[in-house]
Amino acid sequence: MLFIVGSSARTHPDLCNRVCGGIEIPFPFGIDGNDCYLNPWYEVVCNSSVPFLSRINREVVNISLQNGVLLIKDYVSSSGCSRSRQGPGNSQPLNISGQGSPFFLTDTNHLVAVGCNTRAVMTDIQPQIIGCETSCNETNSRICQTRIPEWQPQVAGVSLENHEGGNTTGVGGCRAAFLTSEKVNVPEPEKFDADGYAAVELGWHYDTASAPHVESLSRCQNVxxxxxxxxxxxxxxxxxxxxxxxxxxxxxxxxxxxxxxxQDGCIRT
Structure with a gap:
């Protein structure tokens, strides 16, 4: 379904709240009702000064207009740790799929596993199987990372397994697995379990189906x-x-x- 917004909408976009918890929420994203964002995929809910991207239910860390990316917090899968979440080690999948979704995982993200004899595997991803595994031989071998390719919108989950196979239920030792766009060099899974979240980078596009806003882009050079x-x-x-x-x-x-x-576009200083 394409969302077409009438020309009467967003007549006064500057009246929209553009900050939540100190984080700027620029158009096409928005907070205060559908006059402030392009379509429901770009809706941000400000919950107790914490911005959440409504359609994917993830906290927003930063939105970049210049680079066309946004940072969100995604869950860490963990097992055998004092504060382990999500039961047997599998986190709630990140769902950026759906018709009209402007979001995709960028290739700056890595799949990371931390801990002894730990295997991390991406689930729900088609057509590839992506994973990495650690050992217990040396400290620096207790972290593994593999870069993921840039993907069209889909569901992306992370499964945490014992190196010998199967989930980590009942297996000793703290383990963690997650997606992140940040550099990871800490071999202690307890840290990531305690944090509970890691930063993931999503790319996004501007949906030109919203006809009233195509006019503002006519001043831009088509490269x-x-x-x-x-x-x-x-x-x-x-x-x-x-x-x-x-x-x-x-x-x-x-x-x-x-x-x-x-609607005011780029303004010369």
Missing amino acids: TAMGATIFNTSCYCSYGYFSGFSYADCFCDSNYPGNPYH
Whole structure:
């Protein structure tokens, strides 16, 4: 389903609250009702000063317009630890699937396993099986990491297993497994179990099906066009097709700070 918003919406977007818990929530994301965000995929709920991306139920850490990415907190799977969560070691999957989803896992993310004889495997991912496993030989062998490829929207879960196979229920020793875009060099799984969450980077696209806002992008240079000559302008856009909709990825020139998706666009300083 494509969400078409009438021209009367967002007449005064500056009236929308754009901060939650000290984190900026720029359009196309928004907090205060559907006049403040592009469509329900971009809705942020401010819960006790903590921003949550409503459709995927994950806490927002940062939203970048310039890079077209956002950081969220995703669950750590753990077992055999003093504060272990999620029972036998499998966390609640990250579901960024669904028609019209603008989100995807970027290739800056890694699947990480920490602990002795620990195997981490990504679940619900098609068509590949991705995993890594640790040993108990040396301290630095108690961490394994493998980079994941960039994916279209789908469900991504992390399964935590004993090195010899099977889940970790009843097996001694603290183990943790998770996705993260951050560098991991701490071999103690107890730390990650105590944190409970790790930062994951999602890429996002702007859904151009919302016709009233395509006009604001007309001032941007199309850098996707074959043979396009790049010249100095306030804004640049690339265009494509993703998850059942046409999209634009735009950013302001360094001399024109602002928001290319906002009706005022990029403004010269």
